[in-house]
Amino acid sequence: MDESQPSLDDAFGRILARCWAAGAAPWSAVEIIERDDALLGASDAARYFAEPDAWSPLERRGWELASGRVLDMGCGAGRHAVAWAAKGLEVVGVDPSPGAVRVTRERGVDAVEGSVAQLPRDLGAFDTLALFGNGLGLLAGPAQAPAVLAALAAAARPGAVLLGMGTDPGDDPAHADYHARNLRRGRARGQLRIRVRDGATATPWFDYWLAAPAELTAAVEASPWTLDSLERAPEGPGYLAVLRL
Amino acid sequence: MDESQPSLDDAFGRILARCWAAGAAPWSAVEIIERDDALLGASDAARYFAEPDAWSPLERRGWELASGRVLDMGCGAGRHAVAWAAKGLEVVGVDPSPGAVRVTRERGVDAVEGSVAQLPRDLGAFDTLALFGNGLGLLAGPAQAPAVLAALAAAARPGAVLLGMGTDPGDDPAHADYHARNLRRGRARGQLRIRVRDGATATPWFDYWLAAPAELTAAVEASPWTLDSLERAPEGPGYLAVLRL
Numbered sequence: 001m002d003e004s005q006p007s008l009d010d011a012f013g014r015i016l017a018r019c020w021a022a023g024a025a026p027w028s029a030v031e032i033i034e035r036d037d038a039l040l041g042a043s044d045a046a047r048y049f050a051e052p053d054a055w056s057p058l059e060r061r062g063w064e065l066a067s068g069r070v071l072d073m074g075c076g077a078g079r080h081a082v083a084w085a086a087k088g089l090e091v092v093g094v095d096p097s098p099g100a101v102r103v104t105r106e107r108g109v110d111a112v113e114g115s116v117a118q119l120p121r122d123l124g125a126f127d128t129l130a131l132f133g134n135g136l137g138l139l140a141g142p143a144q145a146p147a148v149l150a151a152l153a154a155a156a157r158p159g160a161v162l163l164g165m166g167t168d169p170g171d172d173p174a175h176a177d178y179h180a181r182n183l184r185r186g187r188a189r190g191q192l193r194i195r196v197r198d199g200a201t202a203t204p205w206f207d208y209w210l211a212a213p214a215e216l217t218a219a220v221e222a223s224p225w226t227l228d229s230l231e232r233a234p235e236g237p238g239y240l241a242v243l244r245l
Numbered sequence: 246m247d248e249s250q251p252s253l254d255d256a257f258g259r260i261l262a263r264c265w266a267a268g269a270a271p272w273s274a275v276e277i278i279e280r281d282d283a284l285l286g287a288s289d290a291a292r293y294f295a296e297p298d299a300w301s302p303l304e305r306r307g308w309e310l311a312s313g314r315v316l317d318m319g320c321g322a323g324r325h326a327v328a329w330a331a332k333g334l335e336v337v338g339v340d341p342s343p344g345a346v347r348v349t350r351e352r353g354v355d356a357v358e359g360s361v362a363q364l365p366r367d368l369g370a371f372d373t374l375a376l377f378g379n380g381l382g383l384l385a386g387p388a389q390a391p392a393v394l395a396a397l398a399a400a401a402r403p404g405a406v407l408l409g410m411g412t413d414p415g416d417d418p419a420h421a422d423y424h425a426r427n428l429r430r431g432r433a434r435g436q437l438r439i440r441v442r443d444g445a446t447a448t449p450w451f452d453y454w455l456a457a458p459a460e461l462t463a464a465v466e467a468s469p470w471t472l473d474s475l476e477r478a479p480e481g482p483g484y485l486a487v488l489r490l
Contacts, residue, residue: 004281032285037249038445
């Protein structure tokens with residue numbers, strides 16, 4: 001065992017559980033994300049519990065578009081799922097993190113372990129497929145995205161809508177080297193390779209795609225979905241994409 | 246260049262500068278400390294700016310023991326130095342971090358780059374040598390400590406006092422593996438090897454010794470200093486050591 005490497009564990013779930021145990025108080029748990037170029041970022045895990053009035057206007061508007069039976073992919077601590085359930089919608093959360101699933105369930109919403117790549121087969125069909133909280137990152141990359149979108153389409157009822165929040169990688173000079181490195185390696189500019197770290201533990205590395213709107217559009221065109229609208233936040237790199245079958 | 250390694254830089258100073266620029270607001274900057282077994286810890290850098298009324302009673306009591314001309318080794322953001330200067334004492338801060346020195350100076354206290362291993366020669370002599378804010382960690386280890394203590398003695402006026410705050414490594418099961426690993430490697434149990442990380446940067450690795458009181462006593466006995474008192478905090482692993490020549 002390489003003692004200089006963290007041990008593989010549910011670091012993300014550990015962080016959410018600690019924050020939840022502390023009443024989701026600000027900074028009661030810090031999420032550390034490591035990028036594969038050794039960049040570390042630290043942020044307040046309480047944002048995974050933020051109430052709707054703390055969301056961005058775009059996020060709130062996207063959230064309001066959900067209807068019927070909702071699949072919340074990458075549900076995290078249930079930030080959106082809990083609010084949908086409170087509104088009377090039937091929600092199932094899916095997250096690869098056992099700890100995230102546990103916290104979401106403790107908050108009263110149905111949730112199961114799984115990922116977009118390995119969607120549990122017995123979940124039934126949905127009217128809304130939600131990739132919120134920058135969940136479009138879970139499309140993983142241009143090569144993987146069409147298959148992920150197809151898997152979500154397979155879980156969709158006729159007339160279903162896919163609601164996704166994404167982030168334009170932009171041209172921040174601070175990330176120019178990383179974007180160039182990705183291109184050199186045949187990856188998309190904003191195709192992050194990251195893992196969550198907590199104490200001496202880390203999740204597996206995974207791809208998380210910050211797709212520019214044009215990149216997302218191309219991925220959608222290679223999928224069963226049609227891009228209905230793509231709205232940028234008035235400020236910042238975020239956007240809301242609405243896809244239909 | 247190994248792209249999976251952070252670049253060597255003044256990560257500690259960057260964190261303090263960011264916190265200072267934000268008015269030392271809570272969680273305006275996060276300090277990430279990496280231990281050489283891949284343990285990461287995240288904490289609020291605003292603690293480096295804490296005012297005396299936020300210190301522990303033991304820290305405040307130790308701080309009050311300073312008199313005359315004070316050398317603040319590892320002054321950080323000047324937490325103790327600024328308060329000593331406000332009390333009318335003459336203080337010189339020393340820190341290996343250029344950013345820490347800059348922040349301390351901006352707060353109106355004299356400070357210079359240096360370390361216990363490389364104490365600037367032209368600082369003059371001091372009545373009080375302070376290793377605060379767990380500064381006894383700077384003794385680095387049982388092998389290095391006597392030389393560090395001798396270097397501090399060389400900067401001391403007759404009758405000088407050395408005030409040091411330390412931490413007993415204790416027997417927390419969470420750190421048992423690390424302590425055992427240290428012993429296997431011929432190191433002291435609580436002899437941490439750590440570095441500060443910020444973004445894509447890191448300080449060099451350095452030894453930081455959490456010495457049990459008996460270990461500290463032995464190190465002092467091999468130095469020009471005499472242990473006058475060692476007071477444990479009523480709760481927790483902290484202690485205050487008072488040394489005289």
